[in-house]
Amino acid sequence: MSTTAGTPNTASTANVSSLASSKTIKQIGETAWKNRTVKINAELFTLTYGSIVSQLCQDYQRDFKKVNDQLFSMGYNIGIRLIEDFLARTAIPRCDNFVTTSEVISKCAFKIFLNITPAVTNWSTTKNSFSLIFNENPLSDFVELPMDASKELWYSNILCGVLKGALEMVQLDCDVYFVCDVLRGNPQTELKVKLNKILKDEMPAGED
Amino acid sequence: MSTTTPQKKSAVESPEQIERRRIVEQFLLFQESLPKVDALSYQWLLNEMVPMSMAVENNLNQLDEYSSLSSQSVEPGSQDLNEEFSELSLNKFEYTPSHKLIAQLHNANDDQKDKSNERLFKIGSGIGSKMTELLIFSNNPNLSFNSMDALGMVRFICKEVWKQLYGKQIDNLKTNHRGVFYLFDYEFQPIQNFALDDDEKVLLDVVAPYIQVPLGVISGILTSLGVPEDDLSISFTYVDIPEDRRKPLGQFPKGVNFNIQINQLQNSQD
């Protein structure tokens, strides 16, 4: 019995340069969005999400903290499944560092699923936390919050849950939360992703 | 012109037809230019509504229990315990996996099921009423709401609404022309990927809550178009899929028959 673990594969050598250099993260996201996704009108998405949030506010009798939590766990349930679709679709290599991770989230994941590319900024000095700034957000376009909600509700909190769940499945334990939101009267919508630790024990063998 | 054959003659468009075609094309172009998102994102959202509805049910019940517990406050140690608990819930978000919530809903008592279904229905009806607005202001040349009778409204649901929401139209519409409509969708899109290799009865029961959302949508559309809510009753049954609609690679084992009854019409014509 002979085993080959990671033996150089001559047949594919020719493709290396074409893959590594020309296909940037941005291109992977844009190509996938352009050619590989079935699209629907964003307003439909907006109003569906709006209906969910407003029902939750009613159910929890305007206890917005509970609404935030519910949206988060809903997102988490989506994230842990959505990640497989994302990986199967893009086959994107493991990121060497958190900076690359941020690029993949912004230019690839958000591009493919929501057709937006939030800006990555506000890096911590240790490069383990960054912010995503949303200039557009298909969850909340044309939404206005009533006064009582605008202090406590994180309207798009589902996004935090999705990111939390998806990152956890690729062994990145992160805190994900909104810092501010234009819906609350803040000048911009900012979401913070903070890496707590890499779950080394859960890292699949063979990746090193 | 006299040499043109009758066939060709009919191909020549009148100015009105040309104008109409131009408007339709313009409308399609405009639709195309609207912001889009991945249809998958929408599907994830739809998939997650049912477990979410059960989670809310659980949380609301817990809240009741909690408040009755804390009001008792007898034992000396209990308060510390409560504080500890509230601390815990602050640090760790509460999360139950979707499939568990769905199973809980399946095994829930009738009261919980009803409440959860009502919640989904209401979300659907919220979607429906907002969609009406959206489609009214969309300048769709194929739509005229001015003289829309009940049949017109239902047709509007079968075509425009279903196409927007589910990417396909209703397959078959039947009516007794007295306020009863049957809308058959043999491939109701949101449930096509659902597969539970158990017996079919369980599957159909587990999937039923997912159909509360479109029932709500229909209700939301009709009420926002002026049908009084009290006159309206909407339900569904599963139906067999016609042989020629079966797909070799599999699909959900049943079609859905949406049943709309508008009582006012029934009475007025009786």
Add this chain to the structure above:
Amino acid sequence: MAIQSVFIINKSGGLVYNHNFIEPKGAMNSNDYLILAGTLHSVFAIASQLTPKAVQISNKAEQRADTQVPYIGGIGVSENRVAPTQLGSFMGPDYFQEPFTNWNKSGLRHMVTDEFSMFVFQSLTGIKFVLVSTNNFRNNTSVSIAENILRKVYCIYSDYVMKDPFYSLDMPIRSELFDRNLRSLIESL
């Protein structure tokens, strides 16, 4: 390529799916399959440990020739699907159409005996997709073909298992839709 079996092993080494397209010679009961999956999971990890440090240190996956898998067109795409159609939620004539990087850098990837060959593809989340062929392939092209097939199995998994809200993560897969689509992929090879 005569495909004998497809296995899916979850991240803790549990067998969540197996299907024989050709019945294996020796009869195996379900327990045998579970043991096989667990063993494979361990051997995979051991192989990773055995990989010389020198190979591991030659760091970045994108720069290592051996982790690059070329796209091989026409695999498992039957005639009636050539048009710009949809494969589940995957748009276009094929699930993917570009070369890709294998996530598995140092684990067991390919195993040949006189009787069969076995290929292992592991996703970033730790799920292993295993393909067993009755041919004893020893060349690199067959590895590439197998890895193309396995990524497609992953695509089908992500489409029909992950989008089924009733599926419980890491548990056995019992989905007729997944079965049928996988069978259609393997049969059209």
